[in-house]
Amino acid sequence: MNDSHPLNQDQQIHLKTISKNLQIHEMIYDDLFHMLDEMIKKGLKPVICSAYRSFQRQKELYEKKCQYYLSKGYHQTMAQKLASQWVAKPGCSEHQTGLALDIVSGDYQQLDQDQEKTKEQQWLMKNSWRYGFILRYPQGKQDITHVHYEPWHYRYVGKIAATEIYNKQITLEEYLS
Numbered sequence: 383m384n385d386s387h388p389l390n391q392d393q394q395i396h397l398k399t400i401s402k403n404l405q406i407h408e409m410i411y412d413d414l415f416h417m418l419d420e421m422i423k424k425g426l427k428p429v430i431c432s433a434y435r436s437f438q439r440q441k442e443l444y445e446k447k448c449q450y451y452l453s454k455g456y457h458q459t460m461a462q463k464l465a466s467q468w469v470a471k472p473g474c475s476e477h478q479t480g481l482a483l484d485i486v487s488g489d490y491q492q493l494d495q496d497q498e499k500t501k502e503q504q505w506l507m508k509n510s511w512r513y514g515f516i517l518r519y520p521q522g523k524q525d526i527t528h529v530h531y532e533p534w535h536y537r538y539v540g541k542i543a544a545t546e547i548y549n550k551q552i553t554l555e556e557y558l559s
């Protein structure tokens with residue numbers, strides 16, 4: 383799913399609550415916690431800062447980003463175009479599937495490029511495929527994913543797909559095409 387394949391808004395997702403503000407698809411629960419346990423055993427400090435988002439929540443985030451560009455003087459069409467490179471349009475975010483997570487370092491909780499330098503990201507980029515997760519928006523693949531590099535956004539695709547995507551260093555789009 384991406385900006386050209388919106389999610390059906392009425393799709394039923396079975397969610398599992400993992401903390402006060404976080405819910406995920408129940409399907410990814412076991413693999414996610416195996417991965418997080420392994421990280422904690424290694425002395426790492428993974429923090430999930432975003433998981434499932436409702437259509438409404440995604441709409442709020444997207445509109446906030448559009449407002450930001452409008453306030454910078456861009457006209458509506460351009461503001462929306464710029465905003466959608468950072469925040470998916472409502473209906474188009476992987477977070478609405480419950481299969482995507484933003485994971486950051488407990489020592490560095492910024493969603494910016496320096497996140498890739500943390501021990502947590504270094505580990506995740508190397509090992510998350512073992513648990514069925516991929517770094518969804520890698521560097522240098524923006525032409526294919528249409529999303530900027532996000533060294534914190536992981537997507538569950540299952541272990542078979544994740545292994546192939548990792549080994550070939552490809553994106554989900556390339557895997558599916």
Ligand SMILES: [Zn+2]
Nearest residue numbers: 482483484535
């Ligand atoms: Zn994300």
